[in-house]
Amino acid sequence: MSQEIETRGALFTDTVSQKTKDSPTRNLVIVDKPSVKSLSLKRVLNKVILGDALQVLKKMPEESVDCVFVDPPYFLQLPKKQLKRWNVKTDVEGVDDEWDKFASFDEYDEFIRNLLTGVRRVMKPSATVWVIATYHSIFRIGKIMQDIGYWMLNDVVWLKTNPMPNWLGVRFTNATETLVFAVKDKTAKKYTFKKEWAREFGVGKVGANVWVLPLCNGKERLKGDDGKKLHSTQKPVELLKRVILTSTNEGDVILDPVAGAGTTGYVAQALDRKFVMIEVNARYVEGIKCRFAEALPVTVEGHSSKARKRHAGYSELETIG
Ligand SMILES: C[S@@+](CC[C@H](N)C(=O)[O-])C[C@H]1O[C@@H](n2cnc3c(N)ncnc32)[C@H](O)[C@@H]1O
Numbered sequence: 001m002s003q004e005i006e007t008r009g010a011l012f013t014d015t016v017s018q019k020t021k022d023s024p025t026r027n028l029v030i031v032d033k034p035s036v037k038s039l040s041l042k043r044v045l046n047k048v049i050l051g052d053a054l055q056v057l058k059k060m061p062e063e064s065v066d067c068v069f070v071d072p073p074y075f076l077q078l079p080k081k082q083l084k085r086w087n088v089k090t091d092v093e094g095v096d097d098e099w100d101k102f103a104s105f106d107e108y109d110e111f112i113r114n115l116l117t118g119v120r121r122v123m124k125p126s127a128t129v130w131v132i133a134t135y136h137s138i139f140r141i142g143k144i145m146q147d148i149g150y151w152m153l154n155d156v157v158w159l160k161t162n163p164m165p166n167w168l169g170v171r172f173t174n175a176t177e178t179l180v181f182a183v184k185d186k187t188a189k190k191y192t193f194k195k196e197w198a199r200e201f202g203v204g205k206v207g208a209n210v211w212v213l214p215l216c217n218g219k220e221r222l223k224g225d226d227g228k229k230l231h232s233t234q235k236p237v238e239l240l241k242r243v244i245l246t247s248t249n250e251g252d253v254i255l256d257p258v259a260g261a262g263t264t265g266y267v268a269q270a271l272d273r274k275f276v277m278i279e280v281n282a283r284y285v286e287g288i289k290c291r292f293a294e295a296l297p298v299t300v301e302g303h304s305s306k307a308r309k310r311h312a313g314y315s316e317l318e319t320i321g
Pocket of ligand 1: 262
């Protein structure tokens with residue numbers, strides 16, 4: 001039996017749980033249905049929920065998660081025509097997915113407002129939230145966050161070492177994304193911030209709020225059955241590792257309401273955190289299942305032994321205000 005649920009710009013079925021019944025990850029996915037009125041934390045812990053985040057968030061218990069990573073649609077507004085590289089005349093693989101299309105800024109803003117309002121309800125008073133986007137939408141998102149009541153702590157600039165080349169030379173090469181790091185409101189206290197990790201990851205002696213790392217590529221990039229990228233905007237494991245190590249403790253619950261290829265939960269599990277992921281597209285959820293069926297190669301290796309020693313067992317809380 002196949003349950004069909006219509007959502008904004010997407011139609012999905014519960015074929016995921018049918019197709020991989022015998023797989024070791026068969027209990028990883030929950031399919032949300034209109035008949036499901038509430039979802040306890042126990043029910044959604046370490047699960048991927050196939051469903052519309054705007055609906056699923058309303059069913060989750062309030063004040064239940066410690067940290068949220070949100071990588072929403074960018075609303076890139078690419079022109080309809082295929083972009084060509086001017087020198088070699090091959091196609092540029094932009095983000096032209098249905099999930100990134102909105103009729104107008106108003107429609108996009110409404111989606112972001114609803115999503116971030118839903119997220120805020122399920123955040124514990126001491127929880128932190130990370131929202132990532134490019135210049136196309138980060139300024140709108142920032143305004144909406146402040147309007148809703150979030151309190152900004154920082155932004156972190158992700159400087160990509162392998163950005164898309166600047167084809168036409170009519171503006172700066174776009175090699176950055178911005179992560180907003182915030183708490184639920186101005187009164188939030190005792191949120192988790194690991195300053196040693198922050199210093200380790202940031203640039204320069206002061207450990208500034210700039211992270212230099214490449215886009216997700218090579219073996220890490222998930223492929224679909226057609227051999228092409230499964231997800232056009234899969235985030236690098238290293239990025240999520242930095243988010244999780246700087247702002248959570250082992251055992252914390254990390255929510256990703258727009259999970260894509262599931263990078264957040266994948267890294268959370270590897271670092272002994274718990275996760276809740278929501279994704280509307282069944283194809284991506286199937287990809288997450290495959291991803292979780294394999295060993296997790298995420299470690300804190302790659303950082304200096306001095307730093308590793310310094311971070312061992314480190315769990316300091318800081319307060320604001
Ligand atoms: C920018 S991508 C996230 C990529 C992800 N961080 C990763 O590493 O793969 C945004 C995702 O939001 C999903 N999405 C869009 N609208 C949604 C909704 N209403 N509920 C749940 N997921 C949604 C899209 O299907 C897409 O996979």
